[in-house]
Structures are given as structure tokens and as C-alpha cells.
Amino acid sequence: MNFKLNGDKGSKENVVVTLPGTVDKIIPAVGNQPEKAQIAVEGAEALYREIRVDNTMQNVAGDDVSLKLGAEVDVTIEAKPEATKSTK
Numbered sequence: 001m002n003f004k005l006n007g008d009k010g011s012k013e014n015v016v017v018t019l020p021g022t023v024d025k026i027i028p029a030v031g032n033q034p035e036k037a038q039i040a041v042e043g044a045e046a047l048y049r050e051i052r053v054d055n056t057m058q059n060v061a062g063d064d065v066s067l068k069l070g071a072e073v074d075v076t077i078e079a080k081p082e083a084t085k086s087t088k
Contacts, residue, residue, distance in 0.1 A: 016078045019043050023071040026055065037067045041075050051075070 025038035037055040041048075055066040067073065
């Protein structure tokens with residue numbers, strides 16, 4: 001696990017953790033629901049290891065793209081400092 005501080009547009013320092021993950025399933029679109037990518041998050045508890053997200057995103061050129069099965073990804077969780085507490 002990597003913990004770091006990340007500037008929030010130069011104003012406050014956000015707390016960030018980034019965990020590695022792998023796309024382990026692509027769930028086809030059904031009805032009006034978009035295609036989903038299931039990501040296995042390393043370091044998460046067994047019951048909560050998989051998350052599903054819409055498999056629709058854009059690259060830097062603005063083109064629509066989607067994740068491939070087996071893709072290695074980073075899952076980032078970010079919180080404002082006031083949403084955290086000291087563990088000491």
C-alpha cells in the first residue's frame with residue numbers, strides 16, 4: 001500500500017491510498033445497463049476484493065475506451081483531511 005498526500009488544486013492536502021488491481025471479468029451490457037469491468041483489488045479482504053465499475057472511459061484525446069480482461073489497474077481512494085482521523 002502506498003500512502004501519500006496529494007494536492008487538491010493547490011488548496012488542501014488530500015490523503016490518498018492506491019492499491020493494485022486486475023480486471024478479472026467483463027460483464028456484458030444488459031438492457032440499459034452499460035458493460036461493467038470487475039476488478040480484483042489486491043490487499044482487500046476476501047469478501048470485498050472485487051468491485052464493479054462501468055467499463056466506459058475516455059483517453060487523453062477524448063476517445064471512448066474500455067478496459068481489457070486481464071488489464072492491470074490502480075484503484076485510488078482519496079479523502080479530504082477532515083474526513084480522516086489519527087490512528088495514534
